[in-house]
Amino acid sequence: MVRPVQRNSLIAQVTTMLRHEITSGKWPVGTRIPTEPELTEMTGTGRNTIREAVQALVHAGLLERRQGSGTYVLSDSPVSGALATHLAAAADRDVLELRQALDVTAAALAARRRTPDDITTLRDLLQQRRDLAAQGNHEASVQADIALHRAIVAASHNALYVEFYDSLLPIISTTIHAHADAHPGEAPHYDPEHERLVQAIINGDPDQASREAQQFLTSLIDQLDG
Incomplete structure (x- = not known):
C-alpha cells in the first residue's frame, strides 16, 4: 500500500535539496537564489512548501531575506551561518x-x-x-x-x-x-x-x-x- 507523502516530509525533502545547492557551491555565498516561482518550477512543489523550506534555511543561518531585493546565500556552513546571524546585531x-x-x-x-x-x-x-x-x-x-x-x-x-x-x-x-x-x-x-x-x-x-x-x-x- 502506497502512503501519501506527508507535508512535513515534503518540506524536509525540499529543504535538503536547497541546502545541497548551497553547500555544493552551486549557489555561492553572497549570491541571490532563484525566485520563488523559479524554485517552485525547479522542485515541482507548491509555493507554500518553498516558503517553508527557505524559511528553515533562513533560521539555520544559510539564507538571508532582503526586503525588496530577494533571498541571498548568507553562508554555506550552518556553523558560520549561525555566527553570521549573531553578528548581524x-x-x-x-x-x-x-x-x-x-x-x-x-x-x-x-x-x-x-x-x-x-x-x-x-x-x-x-x-x-x-x-x-x-x-x-x-x-x-x-x-x-x-x-x-x-x-x-x-x-x-x-x-x-x-x-x-x-x-x-x-x-x-x-x-x-x-x-x-x-x-x-x-x-x-x-x-x-x-x-x-x-x-x-x-x-x-x-x-x-x-x-x-x-x-x-x-x-x-x-x-x-x-
Whole structure:
C-alpha cells in the first residue's frame, strides 16, 4: 500500500535539496537564489512548501531575506551561518575592530604565502575596484572592495580565516552600505591605501602589509567615531 507523502516530509525533502545547492557551491555565498516561482518550477512543489523550506534555511543561518531585493546565500556552513546571524546585531565599531584583528594578521600571512594566482587576482580586483569607483558605480564598487579584502584573506591560505571571514561578509556589506547612505557622496574611496596594501603583499613584505591594513582600518574606525 502506497502512503501519501506527508507535508512535513515534503518540506524536509525540499529543504535538503536547497541546502545541497548551497553547500555544493552551486549557489555561492553572497549570491541571490532563484525566485520563488523559479524554485517552485525547479522542485515541482507548491509555493507554500518553498516558503517553508527557505524559511528553515533562513533560521539555520544559510539564507538571508532582503526586503525588496530577494533571498541571498548568507553562508554555506550552518556553523558560520549561525555566527553570521549573531553578528548581524553587532555595532559597526565592534565589527571594524574584529576586522582589524583579522585583516591585519591575514595581510601579513598573505605577504608570506601569496601565489602567482593570488597576485593576479589581487591586481585584477584592485583595478576593478578603482574603475568602478571612478565610474560612480557605488554598488558594484562596494562588492569589488569586499571581494578584494576577501581575496587578501584567501591569500593567507588559512582555511579557518577564510571561513570566519565569509561569515562576516554580510555584516561588512551592510556596514559599508549604511555608512554610504548616511554620508552620500562623502565616503572616500581609499584608493592609495588599497594600492599600498596590495603592493606590500605582492612585494612579499609582511611588516608593511600589516601596517597598511592596520592604518586603513584605524582610519575607518576614526571616521566612525568622528
